[in-house]
Amino acid sequence: GIQVEQSPPDLILQEGANSTLRCNFSDSVNNLQWFHQNPWGQLINLFYIPSGTKQNGRLSATTVATERYSLLYISSSQTTDSGVYFCASRAEGGSQGNLIFGKGTKLSVKP
Amino acid sequence: DVKVTQSSRYLVKRTGEKVFLECVQDMDHENMFWYRQDPGLGLRLIYFSYDVKMKEKGDIPEGYSVSREKKERFSLILESASTNQTSMYLCASSFSVNYGYTFGSGTRLTVV
Numbered sequence: 510g511i512q513v514e515q516s517p518p519d520l521i522l523q524e525g526a527n528s529t530l531r532c533n534f535s536d537s538v539n540n541l542q543w544f545h546q547n548p549w550g551q552l553i554n555l556f557y558i559p560s561g562t563k564q565n566g567r568l569s570a571t572t573v574a575t576e577r578y579s580l581l582y583i584s585s586s587q588t589t590d591s592g593v594y595f596c597a598s599r600a601e602g603g604s605q606g607n608l609i610f611g612k613g614t615k616l617s618v619k620p
Numbered sequence: 621d622v623k624v625t626q627s628s629r630y631l632v633k634r635t636g637e638k639v640f641l642e643c644v645q646d647m648d649h650e651n652m653f654w655y656r657q658d659p660g661l662g663l664r665l666i667y668f669s670y671d672v673k674m675k676e677k678g679d680i681p682e683g684y685s686v687s688r689e690k691k692e693r694f695s696l697i698l699e700s701a702s703t704n705q706t707s708m709y710l711c712a713s714s715f716s717v718n719y720g721y722t723f724g725s726g727t728r729l730t731v732v
Binding site for chain 1: 651653657662663665668670676678679708710712717718719720721722723725726728
């Protein structure tokens with residue numbers, strides 16, 4: 510099945526800094542999503558982005574499907590951005606229900 | 621905004637009990653999913669449903685069953701709870717297979 514790898518596994522930032530999180534996937538995909546899991550365990554959908562670029566406030570994401578990677582940009586980070594960021598994807602032709610999650614990037618933003 | 625509601629935030633059950641985890645979504649989504657999340661193993665799909673009364677096994681269906689009698693409700697059933705089913709259970713829904721998922725807030729189940 511498809512492999513989803515995220516980097517870095519851990520990231521510590523000072524408040525106000527910018528960061529880039531990376532997601533590599535091993536196959537062509539028809540579904541690519543980014544999630545933020547807050548310290549209480551809630552998973553929040555940030556972007557559905559199988560290709561192209563999207564922006565939402567201080568967050569933006571770019572997926573280059575032909576090169577099999579996606580990037581999540583966080584600008585002017587805040588302490589509330591702390592948590593774990595997951596990338597998840599489904600291979601073209603893969604089981605319809607099975608979105609495969611990466612292991613996540615744990616982000617800590619210090620005041 | 622779509623809301624996905626899981627009936628319990630924390631649950632403690634005894635070994636051998638039959639356990640029901642309930643999930644309700646309010647936006648007429650076709651697809652619903654049950655995942656479990658464990659340290660070091662990440663999120664793994666247990667079952668999903670793409671229509672009423674339709675279900676498909678995910679990666680780890682053993683020891684679980686599901687029920688979807690109405691479009692808005694997807695129930696996960698632990699037929700005979702065991703300690704290795706202690707985990708965080710997350711329900712999600714999506715409009716269709718190539719749309720974003722919305723997750724509930726999770727149920728942290730402890731089996732003693």
